[in-house]
Amino acid sequence: MSENNKDLLDSLVSDWKKERPDLDASAMLIIGRILKLGKILEKSANAALSSNNIYYTDLDVLATLRRSGTPYELTPKQLMQSVLITSGAMTALLDRLLKLELIYRSPDPLDGRIKRAGLTKKGITVIDKAIEVRFKEADTSVGMLNEKERQLLSELLKKMTSYLDS
Incomplete structure (x- = not known):
């Protein structure tokens, strides 16, 4: 590997090889x-979602x-x-989406102690616009990969996730 192709991780691993062979x-x-890619x-x-005044975690729930x-x-x-957030973060996020009038909360018909979250008309409009932006942004993010590379990377990441999540 040429010096020009080295990144921070190459340097870190190289340093550890010297210090702790x-x-x-x-x-x-x-x-x-x-982790860095995430x-x-x-x-x-x-950044892509900012024009819709929502964050990635908002998009995930919506x-x-x-x-x-x-x-x-x-x-x-x-x-x-x-979604990939904790229950405490979920409560705060639902409260935020409620204040933005993107969702409503209503008692569950089977268990009144549970408050269901539902999309408002405004929420549907926002998510329909935002998901188009998100899908375009995601496609751009993997644009340097051809179809075969995308499929292989997807399968490898799925394999790692499945193994580590069990």
């Missing part, structure tokens, strides 16, 4: 890049409600199964 730090070439992609998604189908309502537990 007894350790194999090569897995960090993958893990470190995935931050870059989240920042890019938030999109989950939207793709659930009519009447676009779910319980907080159902939302938690589909």
Whole structure:
């Protein structure tokens, strides 16, 4: 590998090879890049969504409600199964979306202690615009990969996720 192609992770692993040759730090070439890539992609998604006045986490919840189908309502537990945030963060996020009038909260007909979250008309309009922006931004983010590379990367990431999530 030429010096021009080296990145921070190459340097870190090289430094560890010198300082602790007894350790194999090569897995960090993958893990470190995935972590860095996650931050870059989240920042890019938030920038793309800013014109809709929502954040990536907002989009995650709104999109989950939207793709659930009519009447676009779910319980907080159902939302938690589909998004990547903690239950405490979910409560704060639902409160924020409620204040923005993108969702409403209503008692669950089967259990009044549970407050379902549902999309308002404004919420449907916002998510329908935002998801188009998000899908275009995501496509741009993988634009340097051909179809075969996209499929391979998707399968490898799915394999890692499945293994580590079990």
